[in-house]
Amino acid sequence: MTRTVVLIHVSAPFKDVVRRMQEYRVSALPVVDDDERLVGIVSEADLILKEDPDLEEGARLFEGRQRRHDREKAAGVVARELMTAPVVTVSPSAVLGEAARLMHRKGVKRLPVMDDVGKIHGILSRSDLLKVFLRDDADIEHEVREDVVRRTLWIDPDTVDVTVRDGIVHLEGQLERRSLIPVLDRLVTAVEGVVGVEEHLSFNVDDTASAPEIPLPWTAVGRR
Numbered sequence: 001m002t003r004t005v006v007l008i009h010v011s012a013p014f015k016d017v018v019r020r021m022q023e024y025r026v027s028a029l030p031v032v033d034d035d036e037r038l039v040g041i042v043s044e045a046d047l048i049l050k051e052d053p054d055l056e057e058g059a060r061l062f063e064g065r066q067r068r069h070d071r072e073k074a075a076g077v078v079a080r081e082l083m084t085a086p087v088v089t090v091s092p093s094a095v096l097g098e099a100a101r102l103m104h105r106k107g108v109k110r111l112p113v114m115d116d117v118g119k120i121h122g123i124l125s126r127s128d129l130l131k132v133f134l135r136d137d138a139d140i141e142h143e144v145r146e147d148v149v150r151r152t153l154w155i156d157p158d159t160v161d162v163t164v165r166d167g168i169v170h171l172e173g174q175l176e177r178r179s180l181i182p183v184l185d186r187l188v189t190a191v192e193g194v195v196g197v198e199e200h201l202s203f204n205v206d207d208t209a210s211a212p213e214i215p216l217p218w219t220a221v222g223r224r
Contacts, residue, residue, distance in 0.1 A: 001113055001121075001122040001123060001124040001125070001128050002122055002123045002124075002125070002128075003121070003122040004122075005030060005112075005120050005121075005122060005123055006020060006024045006026060006029055007029065007030050007031075007032050007036070007120075008020055008029040008030070008031055008032070008042065008079050009031070009032060009033075009034075009079065010031055010032070010033055010039060010040075010078070010079050010080040010083075011078055011079065011080065012078060012079045013077065013078055014047070014050070014076070014077050014078065014082065017029065017042055017047065017079055017082065018047060021044065021047075027043060027044045028041055028042065028043035028044070028109075028110055028123075029041065029042050029043075029079075030087070030112050030120060030123070031079045031080070031083045031085075037118050038087055038089070038112060038114060038118060038120060039080075039083070039085060039087075040079075040080070040083030040084055040085035040086070040087055041083060041084055041085075041087050041110075041112065042079055042082045042083040042084070043084070043109075046073055046082050046083065046084060047082060049073050049074040050074050087112060088102065088106045088108050088111060089111060089112045089113070089114040090102060090111040090112075090113055090114075090124060091113070091114070091115065091116075092113055092115055092121050095190070095192070096129055096132050096192055097190055097192075099111055099124055099129060100129050103126065103129070109125065109126055110123055110124065110125045110126070111123070111124045112124075132192045132193050133167060133193055133195060134193075135167070135192060135193030137164040137165060137166070137167065138164075139193070140164045140167065140169065140191060140193050140194060141162055141163065141164040141169075143191055144162050144164070144169055144188050144191055145157050145160075145162045147191075148184070148187045148188055148191065149162065149184070152187060153180065153183065153184060153187070155175065155180070155184075159173050159174060159175065160172070160173040160175070160184075160201070161173050166195065167193060167194060167195030167196070168194075168195050168196045168197070168198060169188050169191075169194055169196070169197045169198070170198050170199075170200075171184065171185075171188070171197065171198070171199040171200065171201055172199075172200045172201065173201060173202075174201065174202045174203065174204065175201055175202075175203050175204070176203070176204050176205060177203060177204070177205050177207045178203040178205065178206045178207055178208050179207050179208050180203075181199065181201050181203065184199070184201075185197055185199055
């Protein structure tokens with residue numbers, strides 16, 4: 001994420017917002033109030049509405065909610081009137097997978113990283129999420145073997161062969177219980193930098209099989 005965060009005050013004029021973006025070469029600015037609390041975010045997409053001639057004053061009888069919202073932004077002259085609010089944020093402890101799902105679900109391109117007291121620690125962008133896939137295969141392999149297999153699931157690392165090629169984790173070996181296989185698969189998939197998982201695992205005990213049906217005493221009456 002970008003740790004140097006450039007802020008803009010809610011009362012900042014339109015031109016100051018543009019000037020700040022150009023000066024720091026950023027496409028969006030967190031908007032804060034007098035107490036430096038995050039109240040919104042203003043992006044280039046918000047500002048460019050000023051150039052849309054279709055949003056000029058005109059007939060509003062059949063105007064939809066989104067168009068009215070865009071028109072009001074186009075008429076804005078200070079950050080408070082230009083910004084998007086409320087802001088979708090993510091906590092510093094969130095894993096990248098959570099951030100990616102949040103971006104997709106909310107349809108946003110960036111997430112301010114904010115703690116419980118409202119302090120902004122940085123800005124997480126889509127490009128930041130993609131950088132994780134450049135993680136070295138050896139690092140991924142070590143985390144899968146040591147953190148997932150050994151420490152989390154308490155599986156003897158010697159029973160599972162872990163290899164990583166181009167971010168794809170290959171698992172081979174034999175586990176004690178069948179129910180551990182999907183658990184291991186999910187945990188490995190969640191490791192940062194993993195592109196995919198290919199598992200070829202067998203098991204000693206099928207603990208997912210249904211127990212044999214035992215007839216109740218009253219249903220067995222009359223049976224030979």
